[in-house]
Amino acid sequence: MVKITINGVKVEFPKKFTILQACRELKIDIPTLCYDERVKPQSTCRLCVVEVEGMRNLRPSCSTQIDEDMKIYTHSDRVIEARKEILRLLIANHPLDCLTCEKAGDCKLQDYCYEYDVKESGFVGAKKNYLIDDSNPFYIRDMSKCIMCGNCVRVCSELQGKNILGLIGRGFETTVGAGFETQIDYSACVSCGNCVSVCPVGAIMPKSKEKFRRWEIEKVRTTCSYCGVGCQIDLLVKDDKVVGVDAADGPSNEGLLCVKGKFGFDFINHPDRLKKPLIRKKGELVESTWEEAYDLIASKINETKKRHGVDTIAGFASARCSNEENYLFQKLFRAGIGTNNVDHCARL
Numbered sequence: 001m002v003k004i005t006i007n008g009v010k011v012e013f014p015k016k017f018t019i020l021q022a023c024r025e026l027k028i029d030i031p032t033l034c035y036d037e038r039v040k041p042q043s044t045c046r047l048c049v050v051e052v053e054g055m056r057n058l059r060p061s062c063s064t065q066i067d068e069d070m071k072i073y074t075h076s077d078r079v080i081e082a083r084k085e086i087l088r089l090l091i092a093n094h095p096l097d098c099l100t101c102e103k104a105g106d107c108k109l110q111d112y113c114y115e116y117d118v119k120e121s122g123f124v125g126a127k128k129n130y131l132i133d134d135s136n137p138f139y140i141r142d143m144s145k146c147i148m149c150g151n152c153v154r155v156c157s158e159l160q161g162k163n164i165l166g167l168i169g170r171g172f173e174t175t176v177g178a179g180f181e182t183q184i185d186y187s188a189c190v191s192c193g194n195c196v197s198v199c200p201v202g203a204i205m206p207k208s209k210e211k212f213r214r215w216e217i218e219k220v221r222t223t224c225s226y227c228g229v230g231c232q233i234d235l236l237v238k239d240d241k242v243v244g245v246d247a248a249d250g251p252s253n254e255g256l257l258c259v260k261g262k263f264g265f266d267f268i269n270h271p272d273r274l275k276k277p278l279i280r281k282k283g284e285l286v287e288s289t290w291e292e293a294y295d296l297i298a299s300k301i302n303e304t305k306k307r308h309g310v311d312t313i314a315g316f317a318s319a320r321c322s323n324e325e326n327y328l329f330q331k332l333f334r335a336g337i338g339t340n341n342v343d344h345c346a347r348l
Contacts, residue, residue, distance in 0.1 A: 004070040019061035031112050033200050034149035035062045039158045044150050047086050051076045084116050092121035103202030105214035135185030138263045139196050139206050143175050146203040152195035164189045193262035197247045210243040224261040228323040231261050242268045314341035
């Protein structure tokens with residue numbers, strides 16, 4: 001543990017802490033565009049700079065470890081002006097189409113410009129103008145809006161382990177792309193969408209069938225139903241309709257998803273989706289209550305056991321259920337009904 005002073009307040013934290021971690025423990029808001037606690041900090045955006053007494057230059061809080069008797073100022077005049085200048089530099093080469101950009105309301109660059117009262121750049125120079133890459137069926141890449149934070153590159157390599165994205169070119173011409181500057185669909189991208197989740201601006205956006213703004217939606221936390229891993233997701237709901245999915249920080253996925261969990265939600269709104277149990281009556285399938293369905297199932301099982309023996313009954317579990325639900329399913333058949341005839345649809 002080391003003793004430090006932040007904004008005049010003496011505190012104590014583990015020596016391995018960075019300034020940013022210490023500030024977050026104290027609920028001090030430090031702006032970040034490139035920081036992701038799951039990967040090694042790169043100090044790319046420099047927006048998290050703070051003033052440390054005795055040091056000539058401002059320090060990036062995300063990668064500077066605390067030290068004994070360090071005196072830190074997170075919102076001094078010098079720090080505020082530096083952050084404003086960084087924001088002015090960023091928007092100097094950024095399309096200011098916030099009126100029509102689908103990221104509006106969820107764009108960190110927009111939020112920070114509002115917070116620090118940055119309305120225009122003041123810098124005049126060349127503008128980047130890249131072709132939009134819409135070759136992927138699930139998301140669009142508009143590198144003209146990229147702020148070079150590198151989040152997508154590091155998540156793809158360090159967390160997803162695919163190394164599809166990388167920095168291409170040098171200097172002003174540097175951009176983010178796949179190998180040999182090919183369209184993303186020609187690469188080995190698995191469309192997990194984790195690059196979409198970490199992009200702080202509108203450079204990588206999902207292809208949405210519904211138009212919505214972030215302030216119009218309600219988030220509903222649930223568990224992805226595609227396999228037994230148990231990834232936590234937030235369903236984005238507008239007018240009782242699921243319009244998107246955000247990765248949640250669950251214990252099994254830590255903010256990551258696969259292509260199914262991120263983009264495969266259309267079945268929820270499909271008109272053919274069954275929402276109630278069906279029972280065949282007089283040759284026709286009709287909707288029933290769950291109580292009626294369970295009573296029918298239980299009576300059929302008991303009748304079959306009595307007439308033909310328990311080994312004529314078998315259960316088939318589903319990969320769309322959680323591990324816990326499948327455990328209960330096999331327990332029902334083995335301990336409750338009395339048969340070991342249990343199988344599963346997964347064939348890996």
